[in-house]
Amino acid sequence: MTNKAATLSDVARATGVHLSTVSRVMNPDTRGMVSAEVAKRILAEARRLGYRANRAASTLVTRKSNIIGVVLPDITNPVFPPILTGIEEGLRKHGYQAIVANVGADEEEQRVVINLLLGQQVDGLILATARRHDPVVKMCVEQRVPLVTVNRRDETGTASCVISDDGHGMRLAVQHLLALGHRHIGHIAGLDSLSTGHFRRLGFLAAVEASGIDPRQVAVCESSGHTRECGKAALLELLRRAPLTTAVVTGNDLVAIGCYDALAELGLRCPEDLSIVGHNDVPFMDMVRPPLTTVRIRHHGMGVEAARLILQTIERRDAPVLDIRLKPELVVRESSAAPQLR
């Protein structure tokens, strides 16, 4: 049990061949260049010595690390774990690994982290941190770093992205409420600096407009953050401004839960007094009281697609910039019902 790892030259010495021959055998793609008999001996010896290629060395010469940097804004936000899992699955299938960095919204901090990742020779970057106008995305594009954004889209359209079809999701939510008989509908929007918040707001407005209901019966409030507290404050504000509202669509489940808090404070009930539809379908939304009707987004699928896209972008540097949108679905539970007559 030697303490230091065996190298190509250790295996070569033990087998009595040149280390370049060992190198050829260790790489399945070039194994065919070596006679079967020699290859067998080398493989046996490599196994005996516990040989494991030093990827730092091969990265240095091939300029390929087979590592993708993944930058997340907050892994404790339950939308990101399934995205990450999808990314990892998609990557691993092709022999790639993910190096994950959690980073706050601070731009300078993001630059530092991305520089670390780039120094690590990652072959590409998947960013879940992108804002609609993102200087960090711009920097990466300028440096020609293969890049895809996931769950978020930068508006310059210079980077490929994988997002949910938010227009479709909002249409499903609004049509559901209309079908139940609601005519005074509100929207609690997410941050407009993020594509999710922006597109969902636009989607809501478009769906309402298409339905032909009077725009004066529609209210939109922006939640200042994706938290329960912000959601609660936003609904309180919305009901103050539009007291006739009987149903609300939120841009985020956590915000929807905050709406529950607001209703509790007002002594109102969901869905009797107000129907609420969330967005994302994060875990446990079927266990809250009442179980939340929400737009289910294909987080895992987005991750898988993002992995596929980044690998494609790396393979062909002239690969087109793609804009992939996965279709969400509406999950009807108990937080939405026909409006009560009042």
Next chain:
Amino acid sequence: MTNKAATLSDVARATGVHLSTVSRVMNPDTRGMVSAEVAKRILAEARRLGYRANRAASTLVTRKSNIIGVVLPDITNPVFPPILTGIEEGLRKHGYQAIVANVGADEEEQRVVINLLLGQQVDGLILATARRHDPVVKMCVEQRVPLVTVNRRDETGTASCVISDDGHGMRLAVQHLLALGHRHIGHIAGLDSLSTGHFRRLGFLAAVEASGIDPRQVAVCESSGHTRECGKAALLELLRRAPLTTAVVTGNDLVAIGCYDALAELGLRCPEDLSIVGHNDVPFMDMVRPPLTTVRIRHHGMGVEAARLILQTIERRDAPVLDIRLKPELVVRESSAAPQLR
């Protein structure tokens, strides 16, 4: 805007010095060896050229990657994101990064992933996958890979670990129920192959024993998995075997939610007919109906400690094997109450 990255020798040429001088300046620790004036010129030129050290090259020569491999069984299990966040914070502070791999329970798959990580020249490993008798931990220890397990403990005691003090947690839960007046108490245990399941079961038994209540009033059932379905089945089984039970402590929140499902099926209410105490306090446990009383574990803190420990283990190869246990606390909500007289 050159397409390929600037190297030390590019900066050296541009400044008119030898690349070894540039190397000394780029590393803060050796910067003092170079005159301030030259250092300034070099730094300016490096910045102008966008120089960024190639870590594959420096890893190759220093045999230090400043990367830690983190192996998780399932990032979508909400206990892991805060652990990971804690690890990353602890690591980043000391200039380290995490390379994260999600991997199932399959042993062979774990070996493959760990070999990938080791090939990547990680300086150490944090495993959240360890079972009580874990061949993969054994393999790492044999190969002298710096290692710490987090949230889980391997029983051979050859690797440092950071876990929650499960004995303390169960004592808090049992004492709470006793104080409410319960005398027929059950436990739905987690998998005994994991240290969490094992220690919580032992902790439960010890707490009950210390209270002096008749062992015949106590029932333990093992849940065959950490899911709602398994929790439901386990409670059904437990109530069949011990119908007088008025309170149950579970080893896991998801299992506790499964118990809610079982009660719903039986037409029983929580806490009126049965008090339930969970374990972990994952997000949203305050939003389920009824809000769950549970043992809150310091997941984030465990991650921070694990990072500290692995760095310490790397720094001093003779560092002692440590067994760190963080104290959990009981969060009382509405799923526990005094037993009804029947």
Next chain:
DNA sequence: CTGAAAGCGCTTACAG
């Protein structure tokens, strides 16, 4: 204080 040189462990044309 600075330079010249060796070497980390690989891959891959180039010979033979």
Next chain:
DNA sequence: CTGAAAGCGCTTACAG
């Protein structure tokens, strides 16, 4: 089919 050699981009003794 196999070997010899150059080179990837760094770090770090060793000279001067």
